[in-house]
Amino acid sequence: MEETNASELAILVLRHQLSTLRRHIKRPTFHLADRSLMAGHIRSLLRNLWINGDARPRPKFLIHDRDAKFSGPFDEVLRSGGVEVI
Numbered sequence: 207m208e209e210t211n212a213s214e215l216a217i218l219v220l221r222h223q224l225s226t227l228r229r230h231i232k233r234p235t236f237h238l239a240d241r242s243l244m245a246g247h248i249r250s251l252l253r254n255l256w257i258n259g260d261a262r263p264r265p266k267f268l269i270h271d272r273d274a275k276f277s278g279p280f281d282e283v284l285r286s287g288g289v290e291v292i
Contacts, residue, residue: 267292 281291
């Protein structure tokens, strides 16, 4: 019983500290110039990642029917690349 009370008290104290911190720390306000600068940096970062090949989207799943054009070796090539054939 004492352990339960102690843990409930600890949780209550942590919640109080968290609510106090939320009152003291205000969210930053970004002006239009700040937002434009951040958007430009993000665009250039993503463009550089795309050109270097670090951020290209990789397929995870391939869904196809049992048509004859999708043969077993075709599926094996995709599986070896990490694509799950469904």
